[in-house]
């Protein structure tokens with residue numbers, strides 16, 4: 001895959017990245033180098049920062065496994081968002097491989113007897129990174145979820161076209177909603193989804209498990225500082241009656257609302273959509289654009305059907321808004337040692 005984008009230089013910001021190019025274990029075994037690349041995979045976004053992945057490095061290949069112990073069994077019973085998250089980690093791995101001079105190959109769901117083995121990733125040939133590859137690589141340490149209100153500055157049609165092409169190239173489709181009517185229709189679904197979720201205490205309990213106070217030493221979950229001040233707190237989640245209209249307002253006031261859809265709704269499609277999402281987010285980060293998600297309309301079947309109608313069909317996989325932020329905050333990550341099985 002040539003990773004092709006039209007992107008400008010990123011603005012670096014403080015973040016969880018713990019390694020630099022000079023740490024690359026040149027001259028050591030390929031397996032060792034593959035283990036090093038995982039430092040970039042673990043910086044991928046994941047639902048509620050669950051980081052629901054495990055890796056093993058065997059015979060010059062990385063196996064990427066779903067870590068079901070981190071699956072949201074109520075909100076994400078079929079593991080769709082878990083698989084999207086692992087797809088994002090896979091894309092980061094591919095970008096890191098390009099940066100360090102490797103062509104790679106991906107074998108999705110290679111073992112029908114083991115559906116938790118989501119992909120095998122292999123380095124195949126030496127390859128010189130292109131400028132676009134390097135831009136994506138730099139963006140790995142810049143990208144963040146940003147849940148605050150965005151500036152009104154519109155997202156240029158050129159950037160939107162790049163997003164759409166990236167989605168298409170990965171076998172997904174991106175609907176970009178920028179008119180007030182379009183955004184309002186999605187905002188209504190987001191609001192309804194949050195209200196419906198509020199009627200199920202088990203959803204709030206599951207989400208609460210992954211919310212962290214700012215002083216929590218665990219390297220996963222979402223710290224209070226990464227939330228809007230009006231949003232979820234580590235101890236108490238904002239009541240849905242408060243959250244719903246606020247999220248609605250955020251959606252309506254965002255420059256663009258994006259809905260990523262696929263033609264089928266199965267683990268392979270989720271893995272591809274996760275890669276497309278990560279690719280779009282890195283392109284966006286290079287442009288100073290940040291993203292924030294609201295998946296409630298995808299998590300409730302009736303709302304998902306309505307959303308599909310709004311965006312012209314397909315299976316909506318993720319809903320996010322993008323814009324220029326006024327505030328940035330990062331989330332922690334577990335180290336490669338924490339997620340490596342050998």
Ligand SMILES: Cc1cc2nc3c(=O)[nH]c(=O)nc-3n(C[C@H](O)[C@H](O)[C@H](O)COP(=O)(O)O)c2cc1C
Nearest residue numbers: 045046047048049081084085144145293294295331
């Ligand atoms: C599949 C998926 C679903 C997500 N859903 C939500 C969501 O509904 N609400 C939200 O605020 N963030 C959502 N996120 C963002 C994660 O919470 C975020 O990626 C994680 O906390 C790590 O933080 P970072 O993106 O700043 O690195 C989602 C991310 C992924 C990959």
